[in-house]
Amino acid sequence: xxxxxxxxxxxxxxxxxxxxxxxxxxxxxxxxxxxxKVRARAEGRIGAPVHQVxxxxxxxxxxxxxxxEHASGVHAAAPIVLVAAAAVAVAMAPLVTTTPxxxxxxxxxxxxxxxxxxxxxxxxxxxxxxTAFGGMGASRAMTIGAIAxxxxxxxxxxxxxxxxxxxxxxxxxxxxxHPAWTxxxxxxxxxVALVVVVLAETGRIPVDNPTTxxxxxxxxxxxxxxxxxxxxxLVTLGGAMRLGLLFGLVANLFFPWGIAAPASPMALLVGLVxxxxxxxxxxxxxxLVEVSTAKLRLFRVPExxxxxxVLAVLAVVTGLVTR
Amino acid sequence: MSAGRRDxxxxxxxxxxxxxxxxxxxxxSCLIAPDELVPEATALLASGYRVASIAAHDDxxxxxxxxVFTAGPPDRRVELQVRLDAARPSxxxxxxxxxxxxxxxxxxxxxxxxxxxxxPMPRPLVLHQHWxxxxxxxxxxxxxxxxxxxxxxxxxxxxxxxxxxxxxxxGPVHAGLIEPGHFRFSVVGETIxxxxxxxxxxxRGIERLFEGRVVDEGVELAERVxxxxxxxxxxxxxxxxxxxxxxxxPEASARLRALLLELERIYNHVGDIGSLCNDVGYxxxxxxxxxxRERLLCLNEAVTGHRLLRGAIQPGATAVxxxxxxxxxxxxxDRFEELVELATSNTVVMDRFRGTAVLAGADAAGIxxxxxxxxxxxxxxxxxxxxxxxxxxxxxxxxxxxxxxVMARMWVRAAEVRESLRLVAELGGRATALDLTEARPAxxxxxxxxxxxxxxxxxxxxxxxxxxxxxxxxxxxxxxFLNWPALAVALHDTIVPDFPLVNKSFGLSYAGNDL
Numbered sequence: 001x002x003x004x005x006x007x008x009x010x011x012x013x014x015x016x017x018x019x020x021x022x023x024x025x026x027x028x029x030x031x032x033x034x035x036x037k038v039r040a041r042a043e044g045r046i047g048a049p050v051h052q053v054x055x056x057x058x059x060x061x062x063x064x065x066x067x068x069e070h071a072s073g074v075h076a077a078a079p080i081v082l083v084a085a086a087a088v089a090v091a092m093a094p095l096v097t098t099t100p101x102x103x104x105x106x107x108x109x110x111x112x113x114x115x116x117x118x119x120x121x122x123x124x125x126x127x128x129x130x131t132a133f134g135g136m137g138a139s140r141a142m143t144i145g146a147i148a149x150x151x152x153x154x155x156x157x158x159x160x161x162x163x164x165x166x167x168x169x170x171x172x173x174x175x176x177x178h179p180a181w182t183x184x185x186x187x188x189x190x191x192v193a194l195v196v197v198v199l200a201e202t203g204r205i206p207v208d209n210p211t212t213x214x215x216x217x218x219x220x221x222x223x224x225x226x227x228x229x230x231x232x233x234l235v236t237l238g239g240a241m242r243l244g245l246l247f248g249l250v251a252n253l254f255f256p257w258g259i260a261a262p263a264s265p266m267a268l269l270v271g272l273v274x275x276x277x278x279x280x281x282x283x284x285x286x287x288l289v290e291v292s293t294a295k296l297r298l299f300r301v302p303e304x305x306x307x308x309x310v311l312a313v314l315a316v317v318t319g320l321v322t323r
Numbered sequence: 324m325s326a327g328r329r330d331x332x333x334x335x336x337x338x339x340x341x342x343x344x345x346x347x348x349x350x351x352s353c354l355i356a357p358d359e360l361v362p363e364a365t366a367l368l369a370s371g372y373r374v375a376s377i378a379a380h381d382d383x384x385x386x387x388x389x390x391v392f393t394a395g396p397p398d399r400r401v402e403l404q405v406r407l408d409a410a411r412p413s414x415x416x417x418x419x420x421x422x423x424x425x426x427x428x429x430x431x432x433x434x435x436x437x438x439x440x441x442x443p444m445p446r447p448l449v450l451h452q453h454w455x456x457x458x459x460x461x462x463x464x465x466x467x468x469x470x471x472x473x474x475x476x477x478x479x480x481x482x483x484x485x486x487x488x489x490x491x492x493x494g495p496v497h498a499g500l501i502e503p504g505h506f507r508f509s510v511v512g513e514t515i516x517x518x519x520x521x522x523x524x525x526x527r528g529i530e531r532l533f534e535g536r537v538v539d540e541g542v543e544l545a546e547r548v549x550x551x552x553x554x555x556x557x558x559x560x561x562x563x564x565x566x567x568x569x570x571x572x573p574e575a576s577a578r579l580r581a582l583l584l585e586l587e588r589i590y591n592h593v594g595d596i597g598s599l600c601n602d603v604g605y606x607x608x609x610x611x612x613x614x615x616r617e618r619l620l621c622l623n624e625a626v627t628g629h630r631l632l633r634g635a636i637q638p639g640a641t642a643v644x645x646x647x648x649x650x651x652x653x654x655x656x657d658r659f660e661e662l663v664e665l666a667t668s669n670t671v672v673m674d675r676f677r678g679t680a681v682l683a684g685a686d687a688a689g690i691x692x693x694x695x696x697x698x699x700x701x702x703x704x705x706x707x708x709x710x711x712x713x714x715x716x717x718x719x720x721x722x723x724x725x726x727x728x729v730m731a732r733m734w735v736r737a738a739e740v741r742e743s744l745r746l747v748a749e750l751g752g753r754a755t756a757l758d759l760t761e762a763r764p765a766x767x768x769x770x771x772x773x774x775x776x777x778x779x780x781x782x783x784x785x786x787x788x789x790x791x792x793x794x795x796x797x798x799x800x801x802x803x804f805l806n807w808p809a810l811a812v813a814l815h816d817t818i819v820p821d822f823p824l825v826n827k828s829f830g831l832s833y834a835g836n837d838l
Contacts (some may be wrong), residue, residue: 043609
């Protein structure tokens with residue numbers, strides 16, 4: 001299916017993937033903190049420090065475990081599934097390097113469905129305790145997911161067609177070899193589509209408002225209202241990791257320079273720094289968009305995502321026509 | 324009620340018309356037999372009056388109900404009083420001719436045990452089901468409260484049945500710093516089929532607390548009926564007391580009071596516009612609104628010594644430290660226009676507001692809504708025009724919208740802030756003194772009515788004062804009491820995630836409703 005660039009030893013691949021997972025576990029919460037900070041500054045507030053989410057996670061980890069009365073094992077297992085699926089996806093995705101361990105398995109479908117696994121686990125967890133809000137949030141999350149996932153797949157398909165591989169590290173490596181691709185029409189269309197989907201998948205404005213206290217308007221937060229303590233920490237961490245992964249993927253698929261290809265200790269360090277810079281730039285941009293717009297009416301969200309889907313389809317068609 | 328009153332002006336030496344003529348023009352009061360009530364009320368309602376307040380009174384030997392009907396402009400106030408048998412008090416229900424009356428009757432039934440005969444839904448309203456039965460806290464002989472019932476079943480919410488219908492219970496404890504209220508939604512998908520608001524979690528018995536206080540001690544209670552309406556309620560209370568004690572306030576005092584009322588309107592409307600933006604996730608506008616609101620609260624403090632404008636108005640007295648300057652007002656006006664521009668230039672915000680939760684004009688009128696809610700649905704009700712503060716000669720424009728949606732309620736608020744800023748500048752410019760106290764007449768006792776257009780709508784206080792200058796009854800009507808039922812009507816066919824926005828656009832008080 002693909003030729004991984006260069007021959008890289010297994011140890012180096014394992015080291016690279018470890019770096020990626022650690023980077024996303026630490027970096028995802030930092031991105032959340034950075035976005036909150038940018039928002040606060042734009043609104044004229046000082047805001048919490050950028051590392052606040054990490055501090056919160058440590059606090060949650062030390063808290064007592066409180067379970068919802070009617071919750072079953074599904075509720076307990078979902079945060080673990082969410083974090084584990086995100087960790088596997090992070091380990092195999094081209095974030096710091098194009099040669100992670102399991103990189104040859106990092107097919108578009110595998111990564112997308114690993115993310116979907118976490119979404120479904122959370123939706124089931126929302127339904128599990130039998131509260132009205134959990135069910136409401138799960139229903140909304142599934143409605144949005146049902147439109148966002150195809151758009152995500154089709155957008156990535158446009159890139160796959162161009163690179164003639166559905167392997168994500170290979171797409172990044174091929175992009176590095178053909179810099180002109182990044183300015184091609186199908187890439188730009190796919191980029192817009194992906195940005196829309198990423199906003200939906202990470203629960204940002206205009207799709208969801210992560211900072212609201214209004215239960216009735218929540219999507220993601222409504223699903224996880226029954227979580228507390230360490231489990232809430234895992235759910236937050238899982239969300240932050242997905243955000244880190246998606247931002248990193250968008251950065252590397254459309255602007256791959258700086259990624260370690262192939263992995264070597266020095267290249268990994270450079271790759272890490274460059275990834276952090278790119279993800280932070282995306283986070284700042286998203287936060288600025290968030291602060292200057294409002295949340296869409298719930299029934300307009302499918303229209304936005306359908307728009308993203310259409311752009312993704314256009315990207316594929318453009319790719320096929322201009323080939 | 325006017326019988327036995329003497330000319331109260333005594334030694335105050337105020338020039339002007341004899342007081343009883345003024346009172347006759349403003350308020351007529353007549354005692355009628357219970358069987359005359361329905362035809363009399365029907366005739367008043369047919370000639371344009373609204374039910375402003377229905378208050379029961381326990382006179383010890385007998386029960387008495389005072390029905391206040393108001394209309395304006397010109398300012399007209401009619402009181403119908405009905406005496407009842409203390410042993411088995413009951414009144415014919417006005418529910419068939421007035422929806423607001425049906426709510427007052429249920430309140431009266433809970434608090435006084437007066438039976439509204441012929442009421443179509445004589446369920447408890449104020450007291451929740453676990454309150455002791457047959458114990459009516461506003462009765463003179465109520466005594467200490469018996470234990471709450473533990474055998475009271477759950478509240479009988481209307482069960483909506485059908486495929487895919489489910490219920491969402493929200494509150495009374497909410498995630499934000501908001502007052503307690505329980506909302507029960509029956510929903511299909513995201514569409515609200517019906518919503519039942521369950522309030523009265525903060526029933527403090529505030530009307531009972533007024534009783535026995537000398538009139539000056541009532542101010543601290545009036546200021547706390549609803550914390551954000553300190554001026555509205557205090558002014559209504561003081562106007563009622565001054566009406567009862569025949570204290571004539573000079574025009575200069577009326578102007579200062581009108582100015583304070585507008586300051587209260589401005590800071591609350593600015594806060595509400597910011598909250599509307601916040602409820603659609605538009606943080607930037609909310610942040611700007613909060614900064615502007617803080618600026619206004621600081622101005623309030625400079626003017627009255629209190630951020631929420633407490634302490635400036637007393638019965639027979641009005642005092643401020645200083646007046647807002649023209650520079651301050653124009654700066655606030657500029658910043659307000661920036662805020663409105665920021666909110667209304669955002670297409671997503673406008674899309675969320677437009678067409679959301681329409682309250683039709685006919686519904687608004689039938690329910691008896693007041694204030695911003697009524698004006699956004701095309702009803703030009705404004706007590707500043709209908710019942711101006713006695714002595715005030717300043718006219719204001721009534722902001723009115725027709726569409727009845729969230730957008731209309733926001734536009735009404737925006738237009739009112741502009742008009743209020745103009746009024747503050749105008750009234751401040753004509754102020755002659757900052758501290759005005761009127762001499763108290765020696766003769767005390769009587770009843771009085773105060774009507775004020777607070778920022779939510781018309782506030783009505785009716786007091787009765789005994790010969791020692793102590794309150795024997797103070798009936799408080801916050802416009803929220805009349806506006807809450809309209810929320811459920813406007814929500815029909817609205818989607819669940821729009822509820823917080825709709826609720827905020829109504830901007831009703833829980834404390835002012837629960838009393």
